[in-house]
Amino acid sequence: MGQFVSSCSKAISFHIPMFKFPNNCVDELQNALRKAGLESSNLIVAIDYTKSNEWTGKRTFHGKCLHDIDPTGFRLNPYQSVIRIIGQTLEVFDEENHLVPAFGFGDANTKGTSCFRFLPSIAEGFVNVLRSYKQITPNVQLSGPTNFAPVIKETIRIVNHTRQYYVLLIIADSQVTCEKDTANAIVEASYYPLFGVGDGPWDAMEEYNDKLPRRLFDNFQFIEYNKVLEFNRQNPDVGFATAALMEIPEQYKSILELGILHEDFISTRRSKADAMKFASYNDLQNELLSQGLEKANMLIAIDYTKSNESIINTFDLALKVFVSDQPIRVFGFGDVNTRDTSYFEFPQTCQTFKQVLECYTTTTPSIKLAGPTSFTPVIEKAIEIVKEINQYHLLILLADGQITCEMETLNTIVKASNYPLSILMIGIGDGPWDMMNTYTDNLPKRHFDNFHFVPLNQTLQFNYDHPEIGFATAALSVIPRQYKTIKDGTTAIPTESHQFQAVPTESHKFQAIPDSYETFEELQKALRRSGLESSNLVLAIDYTKSNTWTGERSFQGKCLHYIDPRGAELNPYQKVILTLGRTLEAFDDDNLIPAFGFGDIHTGGNSCFNMGVNSQPCQGFAQVLTRYNQLTPTLKLSGPTNFAPVIRQTIDIVRQSQQYHILVIVADGQVSNEQDTADAIVQASNYPISIIMVGVGDGPWDMMNEFDDNLPQRRFDNFQFVEYAKVLQYNKINPDIGFATAALMEIPEQYKLIRKMGLLSTQAQF
Incomplete structure (x- = not known):
């Protein structure tokens, strides 16, 4: 999140990616911002009125447009929520007696070339911004494209006139489509006392966040609204405000140090950053x-x-x-x-x-x-x-x-x-x-x-x-x-x-074992040579609703759990079960495989269900596949996605058996209960358990990589993420063996480490 993250995060006790908040109310957050150096600021709000709000809302907002306004006022849409949270936090820093300019962009009139002001005069405070938004929005015709440049340039005009520090809050639902124009405007804005906070997907946002070296300072921060709400469950609003505002104190200090608030600086728009704009x-x-x-x-x-x-x-x-x-x-x-x-x-x-x-x-x-x-x-x-x-x-x-x-x-x-x-x-x-x-x-x-x-x-x-x-x-x-x-x-x-x-x-x-095998027997021998002696397999299947729309994008328009009645085509879950089963069966002494499902309408994100007959382990991977085929058509997909229940279920199994287990989680996309899952992964590192997460959808996978590499509290690195579609290409002659190799390549080293740490000894604390 830019060059100022480290010091600012220390100042207000905010840590990415796994963090917990000390802040229990907005007052505490405001005090933390003051202590971190923020003295004053003015707020400008910009609202995205592009057409994509309709189909984005169908996926993420109960099937409704993200701009849908509840006439009862009982439920706020995401735009209303962000305005309320950020406005409530920053109002005490506003020098203009809470005068908040508010703009819309991307509608049928302005499209990607300009923006419109909510009211002829500046709205007095975020409460009036909310009121204006509620009045204006039902009459706005959504259009596009998505371009932040017009509102950034309008904000520059305001800053040039007032000579004061502003926070521009851009609330948007999706990726910008006019990337170069927006990038140019962000670079231009870095010559003014202006800091931007964006909310919308996703890759170009990260580019603006980190990869615009021409800027005088890092003046853009991107926040994914739905994700950061998870980080402080007791006070989600404060959690979001903390994430959104965490860089502002350091940005404000940088603006003061660079002298951007000085009138002569703004008038000439010259700075020491010009030295980086080499002319020869x-x-x-x-x-x-x-x-x-x-x-x-x-x-x-x-x-x-x-x-x-x-x-x-x-x-x-x-x-x-x-x-x-x-x-x-x-x-x-x-x-x-x-x-x-x-x-x-x-x-x-x-x-x-x-x-x-x-x-x-x-x-x-x-x-x-x-x-x-x-x-x-x-x-x-x-x-x-x-x-x-x-x-x-x-x-x-x-x-x-x-x-x-x-x-x-x-x-x-x-x-x-x-x-x-x-x-x-x-x-x-x-x-x-x-x-x-x-x-x-x-x-x-x-x-x-x-x-x-x-x-x-x-x-x-x-x-x-x-x-x-x-x-x-x-x-x-x-x-x-x-x-x-x-x-x-x-x-x-x-x-x-x-x-x-x-x-x-x-x-x-990645070099624990080579990746050029032609048969499963060769791979099994390589695993043995690398030190793996025996293992027990636990399988967990994701039954969340996202399998439906992920499959529409990545599985020929079908749900990822679609079962071909003729058996001519296997879905990704069936393929993973079959491939890993054929590889690991030789290492399973009793050939009993506990199998669990999670994320369906009955378990949600709080528990898991046993897929075996009479809740008994399946007898070999063949029965796992049979039970999957029998149960899947009867289940109603739901959510959210949480790996914690199956991880803790595996811990219970290991405590009873006191044997090494490999937990294979097969899921279609990003986990939504990130902190709970992270805590469970850390807890599992105290036991002889390896966790392999196989991603069978098209992502996003950023948290999987965080679990794989960035959980320093663990006793050992016990989690490996494998993107199924991608690793199939590593061995094009034998793709199934290539996938099995990629999925299991860390297992021998993890097994050796578990033995070295004494987690398999009879004295280990199970």
Whole structure:
């Protein structure tokens, strides 16, 4: 949530992602905001009137439009709730006697080009904003597109006039569709004493939150309303207000320190941030030099499914002063001859990027494009070169889209972190880029963060006067830090008196077992060789309502629990049961498998039900599948999604049996009872239990990754998340074995750790 999260969260005791609030009332939160440094603020409210509020509300607001107004006033819609909560919290900081400008945007009249004011004069206080909203909304015709720029620019106009600090509250239901226009407005707003709080889905919001480096300060915060309500169940309104306002004190301090509230600053709109808006490559080079970058050996790898010669020219202008005496080595990959298994090297010797461009221009017409896309061969070659030359290298990968050999590339990036090698991946297509972001941020076992991804089209906007320099700045911004980390750390750049040696790290969790098996028997043998002796399986099935609409998107328009009466096609749940059962049956001594369902109309999010005959464990995975087929058509899907009941049920089973168990949870989407589930996962880490969560829908999966990696209270890492659809591609020849491998690859290490910790001993506290 931006660069100020850490200090601000400490100031008001707010921690992400798992947190509990000390604040029991709005007064306490207001006092905490004062103590954290907020002195005064003015509020502006902007309301999204786009058409998507209707279909978003069908999924999330009892089937009604999000703007539906209860005539009795008994139930507030989400817009009314947010206005009331934020307004009630900030009213004591409002210097204008609670005068709150309120605007609407995205309706049939303004569309994405302007906004309209609720009242001719400024509404007096948030109570009047609520009253005006209630009067105006029934007469507004919803339209689109979604563009925040008009209300941000209107707010800038107000700030320019008043010379005071404002909080702009934008309440929206969905993703912006005019992303560049909105991004430009957010950057422009950073030159004014203005802070924005957004509420709406989701990926572009995170981009605005964290990835607009041209801004003078981090002036945008995104809050997902429904999610944060879970974080303080006793006082959900205070919990939401805390989450929404947590960054404001530090933002306010930054505004004061930067002098943005001074009249002469606003009039000239100049600041020290202009230094980051480089006007020449020489300015950028000097900045990189000042941050510690000295010399680098350059390696360039070009994806021959597509490429872009202007990128090479940009790096020539930006990096020419850093190029060492070693020649620049250029490689191609993905062509018809190398595909995903090898690479080819350009025949010419290049000492400058201009020569690289000449080589590329002469070589490319003879290359026949192919695929699939894998970075592994060129990264392995880069490692080989680094080991041979014993110097720091920068590997620049130019590629057009998502790689297809994800796991193989992941393992190689982790391996490369043992060497003085930075990997810079430039995305010159339109993605998708989800795995690139995973490689950048979510490989915790690396020796250092050695991979940086930059999407070309998005970063060209960071410096509108000099877009190529803006792109080069975004691409090279982390290189000095990586260089310094390598130089100061144990992954050292060798000197004359120091011969380079790769620094061993602990085995990355994805490499616990290889992933190239052809039969289940081979996989079972690998699990045994890796240390797994025996296990008992517990299975839990998600019967929440979201299986219906998730299946509409990802399972040919059918519910994920749809059972083909002919048996010709298996649904995702049936496939997971069958695949993991075939793999793990050899390790189950008694062949008795407790199976549970949760999230149906009877259990909801509070308990689970036994799927066995007369509540007895199923006799083998075949009976599990039979009982699933028998029971599923009789169940009424409901919710919410909470893994805690089945986790605690498994704990009870382990207490009685005193044996190691693997709990496999198969679910379609995000958990809604996050804190309860997190607490149960932490509790389970005191027992010989491994938890595998298999996601059979299309997400979102952000909390699954949090459970997987970010629960430091656990005694050991006992939770693994596997996205079913994605891992099927890891072994295209034997996809079921590929999935089983991905799901079970951490089990041997967890089993060893459980034995080492003594959780299986007779003296263990069950």
